[in-house]
Amino acid sequence: MLVHNPKIMLPDLKFCELKTNELMSLHTNFKIGGVCDFFVIPKTIEGIKSVINYVEQNEIPLLVIGNGTNLLFPDDKFPGVVMQIGESYFHEVKVINESFLQVESGTSISKLLEIATDKGLSGLEFMSGIPGTLGGAITMNAGAQRKRIGEIIERVKVINTKGEIYWIGQTDIRFGYRESRFKCSTGVYLPQKEFEIILEAEIKIKKNDSSKIKTRIQEITKSRESSLPLEFPSAGCVFKNTQDKLAGKLIELTGCKGLRVGDAQVSTQHANFIINVGKATYKDVRTLISKVQQKVYQKFKVSLETELIIINDTLYK
Numbered sequence: 001m002l003v004h005n006p007k008i009m010l011p012d013l014k015f016c017e018l019k020t021n022e023l024m025s026l027h028t029n030f031k032i033g034g035v036c037d038f039f040v041i042p043k044t045i046e047g048i049k050s051v052i053n054y055v056e057q058n059e060i061p062l063l064v065i066g067n068g069t070n071l072l073f074p075d076d077k078f079p080g081v082v083m084q085i086g087e088s089y090f091h092e093v094k095v096i097n098e099s100f101l102q103v104e105s106g107t108s109i110s111k112l113l114e115i116a117t118d119k120g121l122s123g124l125e126f127m128s129g130i131p132g133t134l135g136g137a138i139t140m141n142a143g144a145q146r147k148r149i150g151e152i153i154e155r156v157k158v159i160n161t162k163g164e165i166y167w168i169g170q171t172d173i174r175f176g177y178r179e180s181r182f183k184c185s186t187g188v189y190l191p192q193k194e195f196e197i198i199l200e201a202e203i204k205i206k207k208n209d210s211s212k213i214k215t216r217i218q219e220i221t222k223s224r225e226s227s228l229p230l231e232f233p234s235a236g237c238v239f240k241n242t243q244d245k246l247a248g249k250l251i252e253l254t255g256c257k258g259l260r261v262g263d264a265q266v267s268t269q270h271a272n273f274i275i276n277v278g279k280a281t282y283k284d285v286r287t288l289i290s291k292v293q294q295k296v297y298q299k300f301k302v303s304l305e306t307e308l309i310i311i312n313d314t315l316y317k
């Protein structure tokens with residue numbers, strides 16, 4: 001276990017915005033999470049390199065986030081660095097030709113769809129309404145409408161712990177159901193562990209009529225708005241579907257809709273969503289997740305696996 005060293009000084013990070021004791025509830029869609037020692041927003045690749053050097057040299061944990069839409073963050077202080085690669089600085093979208101886009105990883109999926117639609121470039125419509133960045137979507141192999149982003153990724157540019165920058169082709173990314181080589185099982189990168197941060201990606205697209213693309217996006221948005229509890233803070237679907245069953249259906253048949261622990265509640269609209277109806281805590285959500293898993297197991301003998309990233313606070317306490 002890691003013991004936080006209180007002597008760690010404020011980092012002199014070049015090319016970064018830096019905040020100390022930042023509340024993570026401001027940066028997660030769940031609106032849950034305590035403070036972190038350092039919250040860093042790199043402005044350039046040099047900035048990312050300086051963060052990597054800082055955490056490596058001081059042996060402190062690092063969490064990389066995009067929009068924080070798939071994260072459950074602990075209420076206790078995080079003794080490390082949270083680095084956000086988001087829309088403010090990593091948002092460039094280049095059209096290479098009619099078959100490929102080159103997109104920086106902080107670009108939000110909604111912005112990407114807007115640009116692709118304007119330029120009459122099709123292929124990303126199934127991602128409509130997924131509220132994260134490209135980097136988060138690739139890590140999670142996010143998807144909907146029976147498609148996943150991994151299917152349209154040609155290659156991904158990354159930086160590793162040694163500061164090396166290189167491209168990784170689609171097959172080497174090892175995309176699976178909400179899985180990729182970038183997904184970190186503990187949620188947080190601990191010192192001396194190798195990891196890669198996504199910088200940009202090449203995405204396969206096709207020329208199409210802008211109005212057709214727009215119509216498809218509107219259809220998907222309408223259907224999502226009517227079926228998902230979008231007015232409440234959440235992290236999207238909590239559990240993975242099994243080979244042949246929808247997790248939401250199993251949860252609903254177990255009678256868990258509306259089940260509540262503190263201010264965390266199984267949505268009455270969509271059973272695979274846990275929503276924050278007030279001041280839900282990390283513990284509320286974790287306890288509710290366990291209750292749902294137990295109930296589904298008792299009734300169907302199915303062990304539901306979580307889909308969202310739960311930052312495991314026991315690793316760095």
Ligand SMILES: Cc1cc2nc3c(=O)[nH]c(=O)nc-3n(C[C@H](O)[C@H](O)[C@H](O)COP(=O)(O)OP(=O)(O)OC[C@H]3O[C@@H](n4cnc5c(N)ncnc54)[C@H](O)[C@@H]3O)c2cc1C
Nearest residue numbers: 064066067068069070132133135136137139142143198236
């Ligand atoms: C209302 C709602 C609806 C949703 N609907 C869907 C859906 O239909 N389908 C679906 O698949 N998901 C869905 N999600 C989940 C989530 O939006 C997606 O997984 C999204 O792609 C996560 O992107 P993010 O930028 O928010 O990532 P974060 O939540 O910030 O991070 C997710 C993971 O990616 C890693 N990561 C982020 N950026 C980088 C980077 N640059 N380099 C390396 N690692 C990185 C993080 O460390 C973390 O492990 C939904 C969530 C909400 C709240």
